[in-house]
Amino acid sequence: MNKGTILSVDDDENLQIVIGQYLESDGYKVIKASDAHTAMEKAGQHELDVILLDLVLPDGEGLTLIPQLQKETTAGIIVVSGKSDTTEKIVCLEMGADDYITKPFEMRELSARIKAVTRRREPSHDIRAGVSKAKDDLAEKITFEGGWCLDRTQYQLFDAQNKTAELTTGEFKLLEALILSANRALSREHLFDLTRDGEFDAYDRAIDIQIARLRKKLKDDSKAPQIIKTVRGVGYMFCGHVENE
Amino acid sequence: MNKGTILSVDDDENLQIVIGQYLESDGYKVIKASDAHTAMEKAGQHELDVILLDLVLPDGEGLTLIPQLQKETTAGIIVVSGKSDTTEKIVCLEMGADDYITKPFEMRELSARIKAVTRRREPSHDIRAGVSKAKDDLAEKITFEGGWCLDRTQYQLFDAQNKTAELTTGEFKLLEALILSANRALSREHLFDLTRDGEFDAYDRAIDIQIARLRKKLKDDSKAPQIIKTVRGVGYMFCGHVENE
DNA sequence: AAATTTTGTATCATTTGTGTAACATTATTT
DNA sequence: AAATAATGTTACACAAATGATACAAAATTT
Incomplete structure (x- = not known):
């Protein structure tokens, strides 16, 4: 049973372990990264469904990481933040994050939010049907x-x-x-x-x-x-x- | 300019006014309902993009309203709750809500979350030269x-x-x-x-x-x-x- | 590896953008 | 209507962005 692949990006080692264990027992495949650089790397290597992203990282890319990751994958992004700062929340959501969750949170909530994000990305929810596909093939x-x-x-x-x-x-x-x-x-x-x-x-x-x-x-x-x-x-x-x- | 239609379901009259004004000046069309019954009715009448849903209503349908509304429309549902109770959050998200926001909130945050929800429901952004264009919610x-x-x-x-x-x-x-x-x-x-x-x-x-x-x-x-x-x-x-x- | 091509760095010149200060004007209060 | 406060206007100086040039460092070809 594989519900999907999740990339967890966080500096905090303990939290990584907790998240990893919980989500794995929940049926997800979990990949970890503790800095922006490896995050981008992993994003390139795996077919991700959801990315859990703490913006405070040692090589601190911060917000710019959101669009970068989106360029690399189509995964949903949930920002995991230490601060419950409204402005930051807004900025994150506007930059393209799908959700925002404040530490400390309960694993159950995280799990529920992951579900919500993946659900939205399922084909059935996709309203793309009928939309003319972007012309990738450009003129010579x-x-x-x-x-x-x-x-x-x-x-x-x-x-x-x-x-x-x-x-x-x-x-x-x-x-x-x-x-x-x-x-x-x-x-x-x-x-x-x-x-x-x-x-x-x-x-x-x-x-x-x-x-x-x-x-x-x-x-x-x-x-x-x-x-x-x-x-x-x-x-x-x-x-x-x-x-x- | 019409960014979309929003159904706001809430018992609290004052909040309704504040939300209505803000979102209207933000470019949305806002429809209001103060109980579950009218909410369902309006949902049937309009092409909704987002539903703001307070679950504590006089005719108190509560949680069951979420799937009912979803049957009626394809709009995104944001649960607006008075309690910041994790269990309720989870249940809501699991029942199919797209997001959950706790009162009191800033209008800016609400606006951002609405944007995030509608964005997800939009057709994919055009991909020129393989670059996913950073997609604003806004017109060019x-x-x-x-x-x-x-x-x-x-x-x-x-x-x-x-x-x-x-x-x-x-x-x-x-x-x-x-x-x-x-x-x-x-x-x-x-x-x-x-x-x-x-x-x-x-x-x-x-x-x-x-x-x-x-x-x-x-x-x-x-x-x-x-x-x-x-x-x-x-x-x-x-x-x-x-x-x- | 020498020669050539391509690209990047350092520097300086030039243009453009923006804040400050001082003063003028308008609105508000007394 | 005088006094005060808030905003508008202008000229100027300074800072920032860009262009130009020469040269150094890579990269590629020979």
Whole structure:
């Protein structure tokens, strides 16, 4: 009997043991992590149904962990917090957590909340039926303003004369990411995540430089850019009309 | 703009009024019932998204009401209880309630929980470039009085001619915060918290200045403002009719 | 491993955004 | 209506964000 797989993320070793024992005897498979890093790791390795998440962790990712985990899995997230602070509750729920429970809690309550969360995620509750599936399969060639054509099979950008702009793969990925979210401002961090692995450091200017290089190759004047606009305080945005093929 | 329809079932008249006002100014349509019988009736008549349910009712159906309501609608059920009794919580969640909140609660928390419940019931967010877009509960474009359109993906405000008003991100955030709590007076401190980090100093006039700049760009005469009104001794309030897209 | 290409860091210049202070205006109280 | 308090306005200075350039470090190719 396996009711589902739960990832428990908490620093507190004793609590981990208690939770683990209870939930296992309840029929769940329990995976444990005691810091944000391993949490993300485990989330990538297992098919999770629910994540119990304490936001106070030694490598303290805190709130940002919620969207990160959601990117990695489709599991429900229950924030387990030491504080019963309304603002935090709200923020958590708004960031996408499914529920919020305050320590100390009774195991029975935790179990009930887990059930409630998993129940909601069952197909029967899913109202997705009839909703057009997101088009994952994107065009192989995308043309835009100025006769440019991004060829996603060749990893190259061609101009109106069909001459290659000699983009590097990094530049290509960045441009692709921008185009796929055209007319939407994207933060540097977001762009970083979309185009490469590793940790983004807030003072990292790498994206800026790459944008500058891209602009040059796109002949987009950075003083008054027409294609890649900078959104001050936010990041960059691809502007313009895009056509798929 | 209609975020959804909520049925509030509670015996307490005052609470009903408070909840009703808050949620309505929040963009929900609110229907009220003060006993189990009318609750069932209303549930049959309307397309509900969320039901706020106090189980202590004059004709005291209590817990059995949960499955009955679920038979009638597909709305999410949030149990609003006077007791913070774990057993009751568990029973409610097990009977199929989606959430449980204990009186007294802050309206903000209630609002957040409603959002969380409705979010879960929404169709999946569109997945562009494999990135799950951080899904707000809110519209991407909000239009209001005078043909203005706040584009939350571009971080810009456009006028009726679709020309950008050149808001800075700070100004944008402030306007967004005001709009999202339209027709509700917000204190400077609250606005500060909503739009930036750090500590608010009571003698800080920064918000005033930013309001002034916003008004100018919105062509809102500060002598007789139509869009952002001053609420003396309190703060500011966005007035007007807002439409989501 | 040398050469080449690609990417990142450091630095400085420039632009843009925002708070402060001082004063003007409007509202409220006396 | 005077006095007071709250808010609006403006100019200015400072801070922060971004762009540009040169160079260093990786990564890739030869």
